[in-house]
Amino acid sequence: MVGQECGRAIWDALRDEQERLEDVAILRLFEEEGQRAQEFSVEAAGLYLDYSKNHISQAGLQQLLQLAEHCELPQKISALFNGERINRTEDRAVLHTALRDRSGRRVMIDGDDACALATQERNRMLAFADDIHSGRRLGATGKRLNTVVNIGIGGSDLGPVMVVEALRPYWLNGRRSFFVSNVDGQHLLDTLEQVDVETTLFIVASKTFTTQETMTNARSALDWFLSNGGSEEGVRDHFVALSTNVQAVQEFGIAPQCTFGFWDWVGGRYSLWSSIGLSIALGVGRENFLGLLDGAFAMDEHFRGTDMQDNMPVLMALVGVWNRNLEDIAVHAILPYDQHLHRLPAYLQQADMESNGKSVCVNGEWSSLSTGPVIFGEAGTNGQHAFYQLLHQGTDKVSCDFIGAVNSQRELGDHHPKLLANLLAQPRALMCGKPLAEATRELLAEGLDTAAADTLAPHKVFDGDRPSNTLLMDRLTPQTLGALIALYEHKIFVQGVIWGINSFDQWGVELGKQLAGEILPRISAPADCQHPKLDPSTEQLLTWIRDRR
Numbered sequence: 001m002v003g004q005e006c007g008r009a010i011w012d013a014l015r016d017e018q019e020r021l022e023d024v025a026i027l028r029l030f031e032e033e034g035q036r037a038q039e040f041s042v043e044a045a046g047l048y049l050d051y052s053k054n055h056i057s058q059a060g061l062q063q064l065l066q067l068a069e070h071c072e073l074p075q076k077i078s079a080l081f082n083g084e085r086i087n088r089t090e091d092r093a094v095l096h097t098a099l100r101d102r103s104g105r106r107v108m109i110d111g112d113d114a115c116a117l118a119t120q121e122r123n124r125m126l127a128f129a130d131d132i133h134s135g136r137r138l139g140a141t142g143k144r145l146n147t148v149v150n151i152g153i154g155g156s157d158l159g160p161v162m163v164v165e166a167l168r169p170y171w172l173n174g175r176r177s178f179f180v181s182n183v184d185g186q187h188l189l190d191t192l193e194q195v196d197v198e199t200t201l202f203i204v205a206s207k208t209f210t211t212q213e214t215m216t217n218a219r220s221a222l223d224w225f226l227s228n229g230g231s232e233e234g235v236r237d238h239f240v241a242l243s244t245n246v247q248a249v250q251e252f253g254i255a256p257q258c259t260f261g262f263w264d265w266v267g268g269r270y271s272l273w274s275s276i277g278l279s280i281a282l283g284v285g286r287e288n289f290l291g292l293l294d295g296a297f298a299m300d301e302h303f304r305g306t307d308m309q310d311n312m313p314v315l316m317a318l319v320g321v322w323n324r325n326l327e328d329i330a331v332h333a334i335l336p337y338d339q340h341l342h343r344l345p346a347y348l349q350q351a352d353m354e355s356n357g358k359s360v361c362v363n364g365e366w367s368s369l370s371t372g373p374v375i376f377g378e379a380g381t382n383g384q385h386a387f388y389q390l391l392h393q394g395t396d397k398v399s400c401d402f403i404g405a406v407n408s409q410r411e412l413g414d415h416h417p418k419l420l421a422n423l424l425a426q427p428r429a430l431m432c433g434k435p436l437a438e439a440t441r442e443l444l445a446e447g448l449d450t451a452a453a454d455t456l457a458p459h460k461v462f463d464g465d466r467p468s469n470t471l472l473m474d475r476l477t478p479q480t481l482g483a484l485i486a487l488y489e490h491k492i493f494v495q496g497v498i499w500g501i502n503s504f505d506q507w508g509v510e511l512g513k514q515l516a517g518e519i520l521p522r523i524s525a526p527a528d529c530q531h532p533k534l535d536p537s538t539e540q541l542l543t544w545i546r547d548r549r
């Protein structure tokens with residue numbers, strides 16, 4: 001069998017296997033597949049993944065591996081790392097991996113070595129951070145720049161803020177980091193209230209340097225600087241830019257020596273490893289920034305060099321495909337049992353949903369498969385007291401990633417064992433559930449009479465068989481964090497390959513931007529002005545707004 005026919009046959013076999021498993025609980029699979037716990041776990045780059053609590057059999061997994069082969073995954077992994085222009089709709093290579101490859105390997109792109117370019121710019125950026133740390137570079141009035149306000153949104157915000165929060169114990173003494181993203185002026189105002197004009201460095205982070213939110217915030221920050229004692233000459237000491245658009249940066253008034261660049265082969269949501277990571281380097285220092293890159297590189301090496309059946313990102317992706325396409329689970333929860341990873345769900349929302357929330361395949365045809373799930377999440381245990389009710393008893397299943405460190409970055413009494421106990425209990429509860437008979441027995445043991453126990457028991461039933469992964473590391477460090485982020489990046493890429501979509505464009509964000517541009521002039525314009533009519537609902541909302549402004 002070749003081509004499409006072969007692909008169809010694999011999908012048919014997968015559906016047959018899923019049907020067979022409908023009456024087979026995950027716990028039964030542990031009995032049928034004696035070594036399941038060992039076989040369905042993998043270790044790489046300081047991370048340990050147990051995916052045995054998914055409702056998938058060894059046979060199902062083997063079929064998925066065949067599917068990956070059929071989709072030419074190994075060739076596509078090579079194409080990714082070798083800088084082929086796999087982002088077809090934007091005609092770009094996708095080389096965030098080159099940003100963390102410090103091995104001396106060359107990856108040629110348009111006649112240049114991407115790794116060398118990355119090293120050169122990283123060295124400039126890190127030297128700048130060193131100068132700020134050592135006091136060689138000061139604010140305009142001679143004071144140390146101990147405060148950073150990163151102005152960016154999406155990939156120019158979520159990665160840096162997530163990493164800075166995750167590496168809190170690594171913060172250099174006395175440094176303060178703020179992140180402003182929302183065009184809601186309150187975000188900037190609330191931040192400016194907390195900073196001192198003489199000691200603050202503003203980082204304007206935008207790949208395109210055209211993004212409405214970022215440019216609006218940057219202009220307002222500049223106005224604030226100038227009207228709060230900052231001088232025109234002082235701008236060069238207090239404003240830097242991170243961008244691929246050097247010309248727009250210059251037009252804004254930031255000089256080339258205060259600009260750190262990157263390239264169109266770095267996608268926004270994959271850019272924290274580039275100059276976009278300046279706020280990270282300023283927060284945690286050169287060594288820890290490099291440690292982050294090294295952790296990601298270790299995962300890259302595992303991903304490109306390991307057979308698919310032992311390859312962590314591949315396995316995680318395939319299990320995700322099983323949950324999405326065979327079990328029809330449309331929502332995936334990211335549940336880090338680590339307070340310092342509290343921004344990881346938000347980061348992965350962009351990484352996953354902007355990458356794989358697509359309906360059209362690379363070949364331009366509508367996808368016949370469901371693609372990326374809805375991603376949401378919250379730091380454990382907070383989520384437990386908010387939405388886990390639905391995870392355990394809701395009508396729709398949600399697949400989950402439980403993530404945690406064996407040793408806390410900061411131990412306090414018996415807090416961490418309690419956190420770990422919850423981390424292990426939740427996936428176990430989701431898988432094992434609690435049948436009606438057991439619920440009834442417990443109620444009778446509590447002293448309820450039979451009628452009362454029978455009435456209440458159905459509410460205490462957990463149907464179980466709800467799938468999850470558990471992802472552990474020894475400790476959350478720059479290295480393990482780097483590996484964790486790279487793991488998800490590659491997982492998302494593999495799923496895009498299986499679904500036949502381009503994970504590296506984001507056309508779906510354009511229409512809203514375009515319409516906001518059309519609506520903006522109407523917010524304060526009188527109702528009878530010459531604009532063409534919008535839909536009745538939007539017109540009505542505009543009237544309500546205008547009447548109150």
Ligand SMILES: O=P(O)(O)OC[C@H]1O[C@](O)(CO)[C@@H](O)[C@@H]1O
Nearest residue numbers: 154155156206207208211268509
């Ligand atoms: O870095 P920029 O160009 O300001 O873009 C910010 C974000 O906007 C998007 O283009 C779309 O929302 C993201 O992909 C990107 O991360």
